[in-house]
Amino acid sequence: MTRKATIALLTVLVMVATPLFADEKEKGKKEKxxxxxxxxxxxxxxxxxxxxxxxxxxxxxxxxxRANPKRVARINMDVNRLESILVTxxxxxxxxxxxxxxxxxxxxxxxxxxxxxxxxxxxNRAAVxxxxxxxxxxxxMHKAAEKGDAAGVRLHAGQALTFATRLDSMV
Numbered sequence: 505m506t507r508k509a510t511i512a513l514l515t516v517l518v519m520v521a522t523p524l525f526a527d528e529k530e531k532g533k534k535e536k537x538x539x540x541x542x543x544x545x546x547x548x549x550x551x552x553x554x555x556x557x558x559x560x561x562x563x564x565x566x567x568x569x570r571a572n573p574k575r576v577a578r579i580n581m582d583v584n585r586l587e588s589i590l591v592t593x594x595x596x597x598x599x600x601x602x603x604x605x606x607x608x609x610x611x612x613x614x615x616x617x618x619x620x621x622x623x624x625x626x627x628n629r630a631a632v633x634x635x636x637x638x639x640x641x642x643x644x645m646h647k648a649a650e651k652g653d654a655a656g657v658r659l660h661a662g663q664a665l666t667f668a669t670r671l672d673s674m675v
Contacts, residue, residue, distance in 0.1 A: 571626050576675055579622045583672045586615040586642075590668060593645070593661040602652035609642075609649035609657065612664070616642035619671070631674045638667035 589612050593605075600608070616639045623635035641664035648656030 571628075575622050575625060579619055579626075579675050580672070582615050582619050582622075583668055583675070586612055586619065586638075587665065587668045587672065589615070590661045590665040594658050594665060599654055602649070605649035605652065605654065605657055609646040612642050612661075613646045616664070623671070623675075626675070628674060631671060634667050634671040634674060638664055638671060641667060 589608060593608055593612070616635075620635045620639045623631050626632065641660050645657050645660035645664060648660055
């Protein structure tokens, strides 16, 4: 090829190639802009999620501070019934037969379980701990009743009564 033809060909190539490279640069800019937009969207969504989480936590905190009055009334009623059963079991001079001890222990156990479940929905952690201890001693009383051990029933009824009284003053 001649020199003029080579120059003409290179000139045409440069003219054709320049817009091609410009398109690639623009594509690169568009991709970078899209990446920036995605990052901004993700940051905004993270901020939004954080704000929503904070709102949810604030709402939970407000709800946790307030105890449901119906639940508190139910706990008080159950604790009073359980205290009555425990005082009777502890202070009775009559030697109850095994079936009677078992029935009394079953009733005390069901009340202790209800108290424990309801106490876990209260904001007061000390009440939850007292309800757990109460439940443990009532279960021990139940085991003693199943064995027919009247002395063990009296012992554990007295220990459970301590926690029932404590719980009654907390709720």
